[in-house]
Amino acid sequence: MTLLFDKHRLIVSPGLAPTELRETEEFGGGQSADAVLTIGLVNNMPDAALQATERQFMRLLEQAAGKTQIRLHCFSLPSVHRSQTAKWRVDEQYGDIADLPRLDIDGLIVTGAEPIAAALRDEPFWQDLVDIIDWAKDNTRSTIWSCLAAHAAVLHLDGIERHRLATKCSGVYDCATTAGHWLTKELPSPLKTPHSRLNEVRADDLTASGYQLLTQSAEAGVDIFAKQLRSQFIFFQGHPEYEALSLQREYLRDITRYLGGERDTYPAIPAGYFDIWTEKKLAGFQQRARAERKLPLSIELPGLTLRPDIATGTAAAAIFKNWLQYLTGGAATGQDEEPTA
Structure with a gap:
């Protein structure tokens, strides 16, 4: 084509x-x-x-x-x-x-x-x-x-x-x-569709x-x-x-905005997107981010792995x-x- x-x-x-x-x-x-x-x-x-x-x-x-x-x-x-x-x-x-x-x-x-x-x-x-x-x-x-x-x-x-x-x-x-x-x-039904x-x-x-x-x-x-x-x-x-990483980029952007004071609420983890171990690590990081809330903390975000079935x-x-x-x-x-x- x-x-x-x-x-x-x-x-x-x-x-x-x-x-x-x-x-x-x-x-x-x-x-x-x-x-x-x-x-x-x-x-x-x-x-x-x-x-x-x-x-x-x-x-x-x-x-x-x-x-x-x-x-x-x-x-x-x-x-x-x-x-x-x-x-x-x-x-x-x-x-x-x-x-x-x-x-x-x-x-x-x-x-x-x-x-x-x-x-x-x-x-x-x-x-x-x-x-x-x-x-x-x-x-x-x-x-x-x-x-x-x-x-x-x-x-x-x-x-x-x-x-x-x-x-x-x-x-x-x-x-x-x-x-x-x-x-x-x-x-396919059901089909997997990203929403944001x-x-x-x-x-x-x-x-x-x-x-x-x-x-x-x-x-x-x-x-x-x-x-x-x-x-x-x-x-x-x-x-x-x-694309596969589009929601990840948006989520990390929103975390950075929260840490920098550009938004009031911490973003929720995208549903059905990261694997279970990544979600646990992100939940731990969220607790720390709410307690400390400073922009340099964003460089300490854990490694992220997507679910293998998001298609x-x-x-x-x-x-x-x-x-x-x-x-x-x-x-x-x-x-x-x-x-x-």
Whole structure:
């Protein structure tokens, strides 16, 4: 598979090729693509996760594409605050979001962002997100909304409010398929999906507004859900794109923030993620950190070992394969996919 980046620059990632290559060079030996898709990635993740998010979605698209050629255009909302270094990367490597309407996008992926305000409508990027939601509804075959972007989309579309959780939902959870849908075709059930969020939208609120619940966890709640508008909207409350160490990096970041006085509460250990011996060591470190609470203590964190059965990325590969098949017209359709708005 060949993944082409819109600014004619090579991003260091497997499967990328400069856009100026001729088709016979791109696929080798005159092999042609079965289909060509144009996909947009609106990456609003915080600076520390910006490049990792690029890599995660590029890897999934590469694994899922087969002989489909993907032209990937990366964007970030200009209202998302960036450090100078991250802003330079976005300016150099990403497209101008104003150019989105001229690109004939087939599929769009919109990530979450680091929350700043208590209410979504008070976020500095709220209006930019609303504009993307309205545009995607009429101008894409399907759009994936991830985490905070999913919460923003359902709030704007149907007035569904998110609810603050008592403690952060963080870990790898068993999520069972709850409805037949082309996105969950050949998906393992239960599938293990990473979640990392402070808020949730609830099943009853979603179903009352015509959303179809696709996967759900007894512990984490709604995982993936969908709604057919003029575009097929797919929503992730979790992060199927996460790599094995993504939750570990977030957990260590939150510990450092606690020790440095940037957060009031000590982070909970991600559920179903570390092995039992690591959890015991981390519980001991937590007691010490609460007693001493000083930043240099972070260098004394114990070695960490993940559970061998977390299988991060397995479900995501199947999800994105099905999504690309839908974009090319290869997925089976049913009554649930008829436009409702």
